Amino acid sequence: MFDFAVFGSLFLTLFVIMDPPGITPIFLALTSGRPVKVQRAMAWQAVAVAFGVITVFGLLGQQILDYLHVSVPALMIAGGLLLLLIALDLLTGKNDEPKQTKDVNVALVPLGMPLLAGPGAIVSVILAVQHARGPGGGIAVWAAIAAMHLVLWLTMRYSLVIIRVIRDGGVVLVTRLAGMMLSAIAVQQIINGVTQVIRAA
Numbered sequence: 001m002f003d004f005a006v007f008g009s010l011f012l013t014l015f016v017i018m019d020p021p022g023i024t025p026i027f028l029a030l031t032s033g034r035p036v037k038v039q040r041a042m043a044w045q046a047v048a049v050a051f052g053v054i055t056v057f058g059l060l061g062q063q064i065l066d067y068l069h070v071s072v073p074a075l076m077i078a079g080g081l082l083l084l085l086i087a088l089d090l091l092t093g094k095n096d097e098p099k100q101t102k103d104v105n106v107a108l109v110p111l112g113m114p115l116l117a118g119p120g121a122i123v124s125v126i127l128a129v130q131h132a133r134g135p136g137g138g139i140a141v142w143a144a145i146a147a148m149h150l151v152l153w154l155t156m157r158y159s160l161v162i163i164r165v166i167r168d169g170g171v172v173l174v175t176r177l178a179g180m181m182l183s184a185i186a187v188q189q190i191i192n193g194v195t196q197v198i199r200a201a
Contacts, residue, residue, distance in 0.1 A: 010144040020155040029178035043156035049112025061126035076193030079114035083186035090179030
């Protein structure tokens with residue numbers, strides 16, 4: 001039988017961690033200046049990548065981490081450092097990758113991972129899968145994951161209307177705001193990882 005408590009708990013947890021409203025300005029900043037068709041494709045690609053990563057870690061997460069001898073705090077620190085580098089590019093305006101690879105890279109990194117499928121979401125899914133009881137619990141876990149990614153896609157897909165309203169000046173402002181938010185997220189993630197390392201020592 002479908003476990004609504006497990007579904008609701010994991011969905012809310014992932015909503016807080018993945019933060020669809022908070023991802024909107026970052027998505028707009030990273031996709032600005034591209035044709036609408038490309039922006040929509042990038043929203044789909046980012047969600048598909050995040051869902052793929054979450055699915056793999058949900059099925060094999062603990063085994064992957066154990067095999068690579070990677071701890072969760074190390075994963076958090078690495079993700080934080082990657083986000084910090086991207087945030088600095090947004091803040092300084094140095095986001096001028098080659099055109100032929102930029103669209104793909106932005107959809108995969110940082111949108112797909114580690115922004116959407118970050119350490120927090122990965123760890124939450126690994127724990128939820130491990131603690132799911134019976135077929136009902138397992139179905140509820142994967143339903144929550146699928147529902148969360150649907151919400152993420154809808155949020156990014158329809159946030160593109162904002163770009164048409166704010167125009168170029170607004171996009172620059174959103175880019176700087178996204179850089180500030182992303183740098184704060186990155187620093188907090190690094191702090192959390194270092195704190196866990198110290199506690200485990």
